[in-house]
Amino acid sequence: MKLSAILRSCIAATTFFTAAASAQVSVMLPANPGGGWDGTGRQAFSAMNKAGIYTGSVNFTNKGGAGGTIGLAEFQNGSAGKPDNLAVFGAITVGAITLNKSPIDLSKFKPVARLTAEYLVLAVRPDSPYKTLADFAKALKENPGGTPVGGGSAGGVDHIALALLAKAGDVPVNKLNYIPQAGGADTVTGIVNGTLKAGISGISEFQQFAKAGRVKILGITSAERMKGLDAPTFKEAGYDVELANWRGILGSVDMPEDNYKLWVDRFTKLNDSEPWKQTLATQGWDAFFMAGPEFGTFIKAESDRINTILKDAGLAK
Incomplete structure (x- = not known):
């Protein structure tokens, strides 16, 4: 190779490295400070x-606002084509787009990485007549309207988990008496005082109350039993339900391909790093990693599944 060609190659490589190393990253957190996405x-x-x-x-x-759709709409419109603009989002976003009639199109973003998951649990009062998940599902089938269940926002993952349980137990989803709560503590209060027959939320919301004896967890939506939790999975109890409140990273619409590959590689390395493993342990998050086009396929499948559930529940047309 001629010297001039070698010099040109070195200059090009150095220019790319410098741009990649020195670029300032902009990250949209479509929620208020202190939440899961933040x-x-x-x-x-x-x-x-x-x-x-x-x-x-x-x-x-x-x-924040509207299940993340306000922040993501701003990200979609203001970051197109920018090389180092990213956004956090998750399972809640999928239903929120439909329920809020948002113009967001998740397929237009670059699917960088799915990072974490938190599984959901169904809890009742310790002295509840429902001793097992099957007991609760039977009561739900016999009288869905008279079996109020609390959880997060309408159309969110808590609501969807209940709808999936109902479908698995041959309960009409549109007959469910689902009552959105402001937070996990409010759901626990409703369970304890009897205004709610049960509640659904992320395990981190209920586990402390279960250890204190205020509620009893009947089941979890994970694929396998969770260590330290004395409760079966929904599948183990006979209901084909597996659902995680997952969170991940999107790249901007029309992000240059080189930058996209770079961020997929960075988050892949992050998933294997000790600092991240320590973070997961400290935060109580489960690793739920998937990157690149495979993650894009997952987003499409989740969108189809969640929108079908929302339609069955009468929440979306």
Whole structure:
């Protein structure tokens, strides 16, 4: 190779490395500070920095509301084509887009990585007549309207978990008496005082109350039993339900392919890093990693599944 060609190659490689290393990353957190999406984004980049995977500056923007659709709409419209613009989102977003009639099209974004998951549990009062998940499902089938169940926002993963349980137990989904609560603590209060027959939420919301004896967990939506939790999976109890409140990362619409591959690689390295494993343990999150086009296929399948459930529940047309 001629010297001039070698020099040109070295200059091009150096230019790319410098651009990749010095670029400032912008991350949309479509929720208020302190929530799950906020924590996922900030903790991921903190661990990435500790691992030496990406040590540049990061500009976080919080924009909450409407299940993340307000922040993601701003991200969709304002970040198109930008090389280092990312956003956090998750399972809740999928239903929120439909329920809020949002113009967001998840297929237009670059699917970078699915990072974490939190499984859902169904809980009742310790002295409830429902001793097993089958007992509760039987009561739900006999009198769905008279069996109020509390959880997160209408159309969210808690509501969807109940709808899936209903479908598995031959209960008309549109007959369910689902009552959205402001948070897990409010759901527990409703269970304890009897205004709710049961509640559904992420395990992190209920586990402390279960250990204190205020509620009893009847089942979890994971594929396998969770260590330290004395409760069967929904599948083990006879109901084909598996659902996770997953969270992940999107790249901007029309993100350049080189940058897209770079971020997929960075998050893949993050998943294997010790700082991230320590973060998962500290936060009580489960690793739920998937990256690149495979993640895009998963998003499409989740969108189809969740929208079908929302239609069956009469929440969407």
